[in-house]
Amino acid sequence: MTCRDVRDNAEAFVAGELNESATQALLRHLETCVECRQEVETLRTLRTSVRGAFDRAHELQAQPEFLARLDRTLRSQVRPATGAVTQSQSQAPVEIAGAVDTRTPPPVSARYAWLAVAAALLLAMSIGLFWARAARHDDEALALDAAGDHRNCAIAFALDEKPIPLGEAARRYDPAFDVLETLPPDQISTPAGAAQVVARHSCLYHGRRFAHVVMKYRGSLVSLLVAASDDERADRTLRAVDSLSVISWHVPRHAILVVSDLPAPDLRALATAAAEPLSSRLAGAMALNILPSVRIAADIRRHGPGPIRVGLCHFATPSLCAAQ
Amino acid sequence: MWAAFEAEALPHAPRLFRLAMWAERNRAEAEDAVQETLTQALQLFDRYRPGTNCRAWLLTILQNVINNRRRARQRSPMVPDPDDRRAEGLPFVPPVPQHLTDEDILGALARLPQSVQDIIVLRDVEELSYKEIAASLAIPLGTVMSRLHRARSLLRAELGREPVHAREEHLDRS
Numbered sequence: 001m002t003c004r005d006v007r008d009n010a011e012a013f014v015a016g017e018l019n020e021s022a023t024q025a026l027l028r029h030l031e032t033c034v035e036c037r038q039e040v041e042t043l044r045t046l047r048t049s050v051r052g053a054f055d056r057a058h059e060l061q062a063q064p065e066f067l068a069r070l071d072r073t074l075r076s077q078v079r080p081a082t083g084a085v086t087q088s089q090s091q092a093p094v095e096i097a098g099a100v101d102t103r104t105p106p107p108v109s110a111r112y113a114w115l116a117v118a119a120a121l122l123l124a125m126s127i128g129l130f131w132a133r134a135a136r137h138d139d140e141a142l143a144l145d146a147a148g149d150h151r152n153c154a155i156a157f158a159l160d161e162k163p164i165p166l167g168e169a170a171r172r173y174d175p176a177f178d179v180l181e182t183l184p185p186d187q188i189s190t191p192a193g194a195a196q197v198v199a200r201h202s203c204l205y206h207g208r209r210f211a212h213v214v215m216k217y218r219g220s221l222v223s224l225l226v227a228a229s230d231d232e233r234a235d236r237t238l239r240a241v242d243s244l245s246v247i248s249w250h251v252p253r254h255a256i257l258v259v260s261d262l263p264a265p266d267l268r269a270l271a272t273a274a275a276e277p278l279s280s281r282l283a284g285a286m287a288l289n290i291l292p293s294v295r296i297a298a299d300i301r302r303h304g305p306g307p308i309r310v311g312l313c314h315f316a317t318p319s320l321c322a323a324q
Numbered sequence: 325m326w327a328a329f330e331a332e333a334l335p336h337a338p339r340l341f342r343l344a345m346w347a348e349r350n351r352a353e354a355e356d357a358v359q360e361t362l363t364q365a366l367q368l369f370d371r372y373r374p375g376t377n378c379r380a381w382l383l384t385i386l387q388n389v390i391n392n393r394r395r396a397r398q399r400s401p402m403v404p405d406p407d408d409r410r411a412e413g414l415p416f417v418p419p420v421p422q423h424l425t426d427e428d429i430l431g432a433l434a435r436l437p438q439s440v441q442d443i444i445v446l447r448d449v450e451e452l453s454y455k456e457i458a459a460s461l462a463i464p465l466g467t468v469m470s471r472l473h474r475a476r477s478l479l480r481a482e483l484g485r486e487p488v489h490a491r492e493e494h495l496d497r498s
Contacts, residue, residue: 008473046476049429054342071334207338
């Protein structure tokens with residue numbers, strides 16, 4: 001194999017797509033050719049760098065609010081009883097291979113206008129039911145995810161993605177996560193005994209981003225989790241998820257969940273002790289939430305008069321880039 | 325069916341969003357593209373073969389959605405790909421600078437033609453196999469190889485085009 005052959009095949013070699021005999025020939029060449037070894041190493045580094053740059057680009061990450069909304073929207077397309085997908089006119093199947101969109105507007109005959117009125121009334125009633133059901137589904141899904149996160153993060157350390165510090169998660173995903181840096185306090189007193197905070201971080205489970213405080217309480221691990229949620233019901237709900245109890249309640253834009261295998265009364269005592277001032281601080285954080293563009297401007301200002309890295313400004317804030 | 329979809333497909337939503345965001349450069353457009361993709365995937369989920377690469381299947385749908393949106397906007401008209409030819413005619417590829425920041429890399433990639441960006445992202449970021457890339461972009465396997473070879477050279481040429489610091493100063497002045 002010549003140097004030219006190696007250059008032509010290096011991409012496939014690094015990608016693991018070269019056949020066995022060509023791979024062997026290329027490896028033999030690399031043993032004796034420093035330049036080609038460097039070429040292969042450069043390719044490897046370049047690929048890793050591109051992947052790393054995408055992983056670290058904040059602008060490319062999905063917001064938790066969007067993921068929660070997406071989950072709700074998709075769930076609403078499934079008939080609860082059968083699990084079959086509802087195919088309305090506006091969501092008709094699309095042939096992928098040919099990318100042919102088969103959507104057509106529904107014909108409405110003027111002669112049957114009264115039917116449309118009756119349908120509108122039915123629709124209005126269904127929308128009410130739909131929202132109630134959608135909110136319940138979202139709440140249930142949240143409780144399931146919280147229980148899953150407790151098991152896989154607090155108990156088993158088996159998450160696909162390593163947890164990150166709360167401060168970093170607040171910058172990248174949700175400014176309200178900053179509140180969990182100090183709340184609840186490291187030690188919480190309850191009538192049933194004290195709870196001790198053992199870890200604070202942010203983790204991703206099932207596509208949902210949580211702020212996660214792990215506590216030790218009455219010999220068990222307890223997870224206090226905060227996630228984005230549009231539901232605003234403030235009353236506390238207790239759910240049993242397999243062998244775990246999940247207590248959840250909502251503040252504006254967020255849900256707070258406490259998960260453990262402890263008996264419900266013990267967990268309720270801890271949830272009550274932790275609820276204040278956490279709920280009011282989270283609600284306050286959302287009321288004072290600064291718009292992302294303003295935060296970016298503030299970040300840029302903080303850099304002072306020196307060179308500013310604005311390589312990604314074209315995504316979100318072109319006007320800010322121009323202003324610089 | 326929802327349970328299987330929720331377990332297999334839904335966890336890939338953040339990765340789908342990342343690719344959509346890169347392609348659309350706009351959060352609202354990217355969110356629409358991901359929602360449209362997963363809506364189609366849910367409706368077609370009985371066609372998905374368990375045990376195969378679900379992410380690659382979803383990326384194929386997403387790529388299609390993005391292409392349709394580009395066509396609809398006529399922002400980036402689909403033309404026969406000019407990169408199918410072999411890369412012999414490429415200019416000299418300068419060495420890749422030693423110290424590159426994420427901004428250098430993403431900036432250089434963003435300046436390349438769309439078809440070049442697509443294939444680099446599917447290979448390097450999404451780590452799809454050549455076969456999966458071929459299905460995703462609806463191009464022959466041989467084209468994947470030649471296009472990737474050319475794309476890599478173009479990216480290296482872009483990275484080595486001018487000193488990194490000179491570009492930073494240029495951006496700083498703009």
